[in-house]
Amino acid sequence: MSTESAESTRQGRTALVTGASSGIGAAYARRLAARGWDTVLVARRAQRLDDLARRLREEGTGTRVETLVADLSDPADLARVADRAAGDDIGFLLNNAGINGYGPFADLDPALLRKVLDVNVLAVTVLARSAVAAMRERGRGTLVNVASQLAFAGSLPPGPLPERAVYGGTKGYVVTFTRTLAAELAGTPLHVQVLCPGLTATEFHRSRGEEPVEGREQQVHEDGGMPVHQVVDASLAALDTGDVVCVPGLRDTTPVDRLTEAERTLREAARRGTP
Numbered sequence: 001m002s003t004e005s006a007e008s009t010r011q012g013r014t015a016l017v018t019g020a021s022s023g024i025g026a027a028y029a030r031r032l033a034a035r036g037w038d039t040v041l042v043a044r045r046a047q048r049l050d051d052l053a054r055r056l057r058e059e060g061t062g063t064r065v066e067t068l069v070a071d072l073s074d075p076a077d078l079a080r081v082a083d084r085a086a087g088d089d090i091g092f093l094l095n096n097a098g099i100n101g102y103g104p105f106a107d108l109d110p111a112l113l114r115k116v117l118d119v120n121v122l123a124v125t126v127l128a129r130s131a132v133a134a135m136r137e138r139g140r141g142t143l144v145n146v147a148s149q150l151a152f153a154g155s156l157p158p159g160p161l162p163e164r165a166v167y168g169g170t171k172g173y174v175v176t177f178t179r180t181l182a183a184e185l186a187g188t189p190l191h192v193q194v195l196c197p198g199l200t201a202t203e204f205h206r207s208r209g210e211e212p213v214e215g216r217e218q219q220v221h222e223d224g225g226m227p228v229h230q231v232v233d234a235s236l237a238a239l240d241t242g243d244v245v246c247v248p249g250l251r252d253t254t255p256v257d258r259l260t261e262a263e264r265t266l267r268e269a270a271r272r273g274t275p
């Protein structure tokens, strides 16, 4: 095969994964590489990205691996990643990086709140915008945005989960943003999914997100949770079936259908203006 045709067959075969230095992002990147995707690994911890890149190369999947060290709450870094996401070769964007910023709302440092919004909302939106525009141009591509089951359950009685209003709000944004975008792109060859894990065994609860978790080896928080590979399996299975909302652990999608029905009822009531 000539170099030129080898290059053209790689078009759209690169997956850009944010938050690839640990947890769900690292597991997802490994799975995509095993499926033959070239990868662009994005996070703040360079050493962790290098370790994963080496591992992917050693696993001999024959794919190319690139690391992109960036703090997604930094406008200049975000712009660099957005440029990369718009690349001709990007066929899959996993918008996974996220921080929790947990704490009593009125006591939280406003700078931390801003960072939660920057990483969980602004970066997700800006990167999706870059990638989707390029994918639409090429006529194919996949976007997976990682939200959380907390988008639905954060305020549920009898015990609303405490001290995570802003985090829950950002994940609510990701759910609404992705579902609405999926509706806009329905009928195009682009696949869009919002992945809504419940508690997952990662290092997520070891930091509020101001700074990365220290240490070269991946850690797991003490709260337990679903193994990352099950979350990735669920997402990939939902891409196969075309489900926009993926809740790992939910075997039957009836609750999602019911949610849609409830939303329809609310919309109709609002249209009627019933007091």
Ligand SMILES: NC(=O)c1ccc[n+]([C@@H]2O[C@H](COP(=O)([O-])OP(=O)(O)OC[C@H]3O[C@@H](n4cnc5c(N)ncnc54)[C@H](OP(=O)(O)O)[C@@H]3O)[C@@H](O)[C@H]2O)c1
Binding pocket: 018, 019, 020, 021, 022, 023, 024, 025, 042, 043, 044, 045, 048, 070, 071, 072, 073, 096, 097, 098, 099, 119, 146, 147, 148, 149, 196, 197, 198, 199, 200, 201, 202, 203, 204, 205, 209, 211, 212, 213, 225
């Ligand atoms: N674990 C759970 O229970 C759970 C449940 C529902 C949803 N989620 C969601 O799942 C996603 C992945 O989380 P995880 O559980 O895998 O946690 P994790 O192991 O802490 O991974 C978070 C990833 O985001 C990256 N990240 C954080 N801040 C960043 C920044 N400013 N710039 C660039 N990258 C940044 C981290 O890398 P660096 O620190 O190296 O930058 C890390 O790779 C998040 O969106 C989270 O909200 C998690």
